Amino acid sequence: MNKISTISLMLLSFLVALTGCEEEEPVAPININFNSTSININEENQEAQIGLVFSRAANQAGNVSVNINTSNLVYGEENDFYTEPAAEGGELILNYESGQSEISFIIKAGSGLNIDSDENIEFMINSAETFQIGQNGSIEVAFSENFIAESGTLEMNAGGPEFTQQAFVDLSKINSTSIDKNTWDLGFYNGDGYHVMLNSTAQVMARPLDKTDLSTVTAEDTVGFASTMQIGFTATPPAAAWVDEPNGDFSQTAIAPISSNEAENKVYIIKRLGEGRDWKKVKITQNGDGYTIAYANIGSNDIETSEITKSESHNFIHFDLDNGTTDFEPNKESWDFMYGTYTEKFPFGPNEIPYSFNDFIILNRHNTSAAMVMVEGNTTYADFNLQQIEEVSFNNAVNAIGSSWRQGGGPSSAPAVFDDRFFIVKDSQENYYKIRFISMYDENNERGITTFEFEILK
Template sequence: MRKFTKLASIAFISILGFTSCERDNKTEVLPVVPPSDGSKMTLEGGEGGTDAANAVYVDLSTDKQTSVARKSWSLGFYSGSAFRVILNNHMAYSAMVTNQTDIKAVSSTNVDLTKLNYNFQAKDQLQNYDDTAGRIEKSLIAEIKATESENKVYVINPVHPNADKSNVWKVKINRGTAQDYVLQYAKLDDTNFKSLTIKKDNKLNFNFISFSEGPVNVEPTKDEWDLVWTKSIYYTAMGGAPIPYFFSDLVFINHLNGVSVSEVVFLGKDNKSNGQPNYEEFDSSKLSSIKFKNNRNAMATSWRNTLSVGVLRDRFYVIKDKAGNIYKLRFLAMGVKDDGGKRGYPEIEYKLVKSN
């Protein structure tokens, strides 16, 4: 009898174990959260008016905005396959390459800081700034080579418009083991430098560092934002040639993570219809005529006129996110002239046209 009881106990425990293993081996099914149907949103650019303190990242499918101080970071380290580093265009950082590969060999005695001063009349001044189109292969800092001796020292001015040796930094960036960057950085005339290892993270477009604070969080994860409203160095034309200009109220899309956009202008001269559907009329049946662009500055300044009317009422935008959700979006106010609102707090409205 005792033997039977013992065998029964073993069998019962085995059944429990099997049931437990079966439960543990089941794949947990997470609920699918449908994309937002749309909303209205006032972006929290912060105080400062035309010099609003924040960049604001927007995720349309979750109705989420993330405000980040523009001055909170200095360099962004790309997490994609290339080894590229970007400057903080949101604060109009200027920079130039030296002919040195040893960071200790660079100081104010052998660098002409006047070349870093902002001068919109100077020829080729744009070369002192990172690519305004955000093309990662055209960043001012050259691709970081595997061989340390091939990587030059750069001098960076974080203070717009003029460079002063007390504010200027020098940096040398190398590759570490695996997918790491190794940053050496110091004030221009410091003889010692700090060293920092930055690891790539495939959930982010970039990992960011601040010269004063070290690693900092800036952009949301790359799947959690579609566009960013900010102030940034950009370009304009003077005498037929492009020159750098520090623009307020710029909008860039998350082009590095597959977001694309199309502008729909539905009013022509004298505010008469040109045959294109307006915002209210646009629906999924009109998508066949849309041609999406995935360049970062496909929206940029095209939605507003800061010298007169503010938000342009003759257009809206169709935005496709990485997941394939398609939204129509228009700007309602930005705080210029008669468009209402408050500068630094632009207002948008968007509506889901088609889910993925």
């Protein structure tokens, strides 16, 4: 080998060695934050889920240590409060797996909780191994009936891609509760007037007959109904009259306002979806300050009756034609909007047809309204404040938000959250919240679980 080749090989070896010694660029640590700064425990909401969110998925398993400042309260299931998983010595250890981007724990009121005044405790991220503690490194839990949340992030669960549930959200308590949407058929209004609402989340329909005597109705009265009482693109324009007006207007419900004169109340055929949920014939009449409902299977003379008494605590008394009255909607003061499915009237040629939408937001009709704000110019979610309220127009229709927070997708695109708008919700206590939707998919990229952030306006 000649001298030049030897020098070339030596130089090449040196360059390889030099390259091999170069250090890789360090990866920025993962930030970890609580998903809100405060939550509430009270008589109505005796437990809450607290989440910790990572700025990106963990690349290995590990755990996070959370310290508890119990203040004047005592930890323990038989004392003032406790957690799941359990804490030991004022420390809560939360495990996570590789690939996770959030973890959570539950705080519950203990059986011995008995306080005379407001009390507070605090959870603080203590150590997080490979994590860096972010700005929301602590969260305060207020034990108070007067608690009003100032901000937070909430996940609404409608039962996943099958959309079997409706999620009720209470912003002031940072609470979301999911309930089976198929547990009722008719809602009897508790306010002024006598009105009956259909379960539009479960595609219930009502078609009137030219009869007022329930005992005279037979299967012959419903010939051809199965092909015409449809929701979706198989529906025909007459079907739009057999669902409620989507905006919640009681003058345009499928079941006419209930009269005190029995002879004026028609018999309705009620169509329900689901295995074993037969179609029913019903007749409803005023009964003092309430209602009487008579109902049976279409071909049966075995008629049942139930008395419905109005209540001031809820918007409606919910009724299942198989099981009677049932709990569905929370106390009217304890929720702001509902997420899941809903029957809208969809333009189809020159007419409208009923169509069931997923990922739909419905407002509480009790003193609740909403406004949509477009992001443009100097109007941004971060900077919008209470002084700008007069610049927006509020709408108290129950479908005021509806599906306007997300795009429906198409042949070449999936549904997605709009990033050019946010919403203002005024609750029944006259608190104003700004809301920005973040995601409409879960960690498996499936619909039915939506996340949003909110902040009270000051």
